[in-house]
Amino acid sequence: MAQPFLKKDDDRDDEEYSPFLGIEKGAVLQDARVFNDPQLDARRCSQVITKLLYLLNQGETFTKIEATEVFFSVTKLFQSKDIGLRRMVYLMIKELSPCADEVIIVTSSLMKDMNSRTDMYRANAIRVLCRITDGTLLTQIERYLKQAIVDKNPVVASAALVSGIHLLQTNPEIVKRWSNEVQEAVQSRAALVQFHALALLHQIRQNDRLAVSKLVTSLTKGTVRSPLAQCLLIRYTSQVIRESGVNTQSGDRPFYDYLEGCLRHKAEMVIFEAARAITELSGVTTRELTPAITVLQLFLSSSKPVLRFAAVRTLNKVAMSHPMAVTNCNIDMESLISDQNRSIATLAITTLLKTGNESSVDRLMKQITNFMSDIADEFKIVVVEAIRSLCLKFPLKYRSLMNFLSNILREEGGFEYKKAIVDSIVILIRDIPDAKESGLLHLCEFIEDCEFTYLSTQILHFLGNEGPKTSDPSKYIRYIYNRVILENATVRASAVSTLAKFGAMIDSLKPRIFILLRRCLFDNDDEVRDRATLYLNTLGGDGSVVETDKDVKEFLFGSLDIPLTNMETSLKNYIQNPSEEPFEINSVPREVKSQPLAEKKAPGKKPTGLGTPLTGPTPVGDTYERLLSSIPEFASFGKLFKSSGPVELTEAETEYAVNVIKHIFDRHVVFQYNCSNTIPEQLLENVFVIVDASEAEEFSEVGSKPLKTLPYDTPGQTFVAFEKPEGFPSVGKFSNVLRFAVKEVDPSTGEAEDDGVEDEYQLEDFEVVAADYMVKVGVSNFRNAWESMGPDFERIDEYGLGPRESLAESVNAVISLLGMQPCEGTEVVPSNSRSHSCLLSGVYIGNVKVLVRLSFGIDASKEVAMKLAVRSEDENVSDAIHVIVAGG
């Protein structure tokens, strides 16, 4: 090859040689002038285009002017007959994605190419034209495209079909007219044409269930040549199966035979697609699963990593819902632990941990120990989490699992990894009483040599709560006091607190604890000294050993059940307005402000072993509360209990956009209507909402606050307040009309006319529902919270929910009906599962904590049954929850 791109380049450094060395945008754009030469040099032009494409590919961008200039000069190249150059021109036009008025320039050239005798031109011209075209042009070329779809040249047909798939997004009504041609192309002998035609045909008909079902019925009987098309057909088939359900008489599933037949296809791609489809069937039976598992098992010992990965990943998913079905593969899976590809090894291990039985645990742990040293932290965390759930499954095996965890705790690792291990140990200590002593000692050893302040303090805190309850608490003192001697101030301070807890709980240790605490009085850090002084005083460190006061215990062990941000704002207010009164902690509002749903939560949120008891959504700031208390009419309503998210009362893009936020107080509700005016020529004055509460009998209107002016594009609020029975979750429906005076505005001067016209605007209705009286407040450890709430006010009942779309849909419906916070990720329903438990927590009006346990079951006819167990601090509230569910 005759060094096509090498310019007069005297750089002889061969190591760094690149044909594009020192390339520069300005120079290349200069070079692009050759496109305008009357005598075109095709090769030179190709080279310049390649350079332009190289620049774009490296992330260089052209300004609008540069792009337009290049585009116009590139269009000149259609004069050249050179095939190679023409290909590069096509590529360049696609990369430049010209705007509509530029497209017109090339349309005729491309249309000429579309009808050329060279198939390559035709195929490419179709793809380029469809990429850059808009609806109007499309009607002109539609005729050619329809012909192209049934063209005997497969490249041309595929080009037209794939373009059709893209165009369906923007111009569905046009593409839908091509059905007949596409249908014909599905029968094509060319493998890929069949694939593309099938994809397009399905997309045209995807909203017509019957048509899709017919398509699947006819094709599953016929021959589909291309493996890719076969994969598509498998996907469509599972879709049809999903929608049709099991035949209740025979228990057979339609089309299952087809899927099973695909397991014997010659292409691995198809076999795998079918196996995966079978494992994902909803409510799949063991009999149906077996053949799929068998082929996946064969893949496990394939020489190709991709195949092993695909198989083990699918089996891993199956293991979540059908662990028994996967146990046959355990031997093959075990050999994958040493797989070169670490993703495969990790998937194999976590699958084994899910399917393993009690007797295989020890052997498994031995294999994993060798494996742990050479994988990355992210994989280790996955393994640690799998081991934790295994240990909870087989509590008798805690010894070897706990040993494993403590061993890996001693090894090198980053913060996230160590945190995962510590969290796991903490959970095991909590849930397996036998594991407590050894677990605590492992943690003690860990903090002897722990580089993470966060983990040290968390462990010390945990130790303070759990240590005094063990058989020999004194043995922990040494570890704790060592922290006071050796660590940084933060850890020292929390070690002091931990010592105090031991002192408070165990009288016999008191004298020795006092000695240690007194030493801390000479610490060089303020916080450490302050804490030592405080604890010495509260525990009666004047030498006399007395039983610790109940209040002191409450102070030391009780959790601060006030959101920290509320505490922070209250304290700030207190400092700003100095007063003689001491700060009163009871004046801090306790409610957690609900946050707009837009904020995404981390998917699959795990229960954190350590950490604060409250994990509700972080308050968005008390803007609403401040706003409402600044309005004199509403200031007497007391503490705001909850504010709902905005409910839209108008369609999008109407003249006036209004949404409402429901503010719930103990005896009142306030509706905050957020209005905005989207018409520049109008100024609205004296804006208010007339609320008809005839369908909300328990509510009576007590006041409103109109909005004086509502100029264009400046949102404003108007309020209406209602009274309702105290502490009672009244519900009702409200219909609304927006009233205002319109004044014309001269857009040029922005001045409004003097006289306005009264007008009104109908808004949509909204309801106050039971969930509005519930604040979402999460708990980190549901089980503990449930136990400590006790069964005094427990109410259990069963409900039939009737036929539902799916289990997940029923779970979500109940959660949103109750408006409670799902805990420990239990709102996620694994696909295929037939039963599900969901844990919810919240605070009901009147500041009553409520915990709910939901158990769902679904049968073959999609009838859903639900058991609802409620525990709360008030039996009326427990009953009220049942009323909500019964009424929903």
Add this chain to the structure above:
Amino acid sequence: MATFLSREVCPTIKNILLLDSEGKRVAVKYYSNDWPTNSAKLAFEKSVFTKTQKTNARTEEIAMLENNIIVYRFVQDLHFFVTGGDDENELILATVLHGFFDAVTLILRNNVEQREALENLDLILLCLDEIVDGGMILETDGSIIAGKAATNSNMDDGASLSEQTISQALATAREHLTRSLLS
């Protein structure tokens, strides 16, 4: 960039990358809007490169990254990657990688290395254009892809594949194929 096909039912390719031994771009093509800016793309390429760097991917390998599945293969100083969503059939992605790899091998006449690739960048870009169109798989057979890209290049002065080299190349491809079937 084309509008990304967000239809789970159809196999979809998110991007195809050809990087050098330092993780720099030789040629890349993105079909999805998951990485809207050039810096997002570069960051993705960097993380893919670092994650796979240490593996010996003389045959097709596979990894997961940020909810994407990446199949890859390295030859000399060239790193080939194909990315799809995490619910994509891994074997379909591998087929696309296979097609891309074979096509590039044919175009570079078995001389698969960075310098050769840059010298034939026009053909490699044409290859990418022939494999996937806006995320939709167009063709997966390496020799057909290479054939399409090469018929368009300048044949007259032997600057690229001559007839003879094509048949040679096809023979090599056949040989490759037999070997991979036997293995």
